[in-house]
Amino acid sequence: MQRDIFRSYSKWEEEHPKPANIFSEYIPLSCHDCGKDLLPHDDGIIVFKVDRKSDTYSAVVWCCKGKCDRNLKEKYNAMGLLDAGWEDISDILIPGKYLSWNIAILNRIQEGIDKYNDEAFESLKQFILRASQMVLKSQNEEQIRRLMDLSTIPDYI
């Protein structure tokens, strides 16, 4: 089973920049509008949508810049959600930026500056998990075996 994990990763790596083998298989970060995997490309953004009435983040989406972003803006505006901030995904995939971005999010929640509804918070976690495949280093076979012993292989995506 562990061999299969490595085999499927080497096949994937032929066509893409190397993702780390954090999960049992590669999980794409699919554009919310067109479905394109944004992780191997550098034209994606993550956008935070806020419900101005409750001042709560009510959606966190990722998409291609340009047309897909505009389509989603229209869709969410009709639901009363406005863009409250965005980041280039390629910036967040820089390890130092990934860390400082995650810590800033935690700080803003702790300080009561940012509020998320359940859906937006779940989306944010899904983004962090998927992006981690391009930021973290790969696990070796011994570490994967140990993870299996600990039963902590993340399978909640």
Ligand SMILES: [Zn+2]
């Ligand atoms: Zn797209």
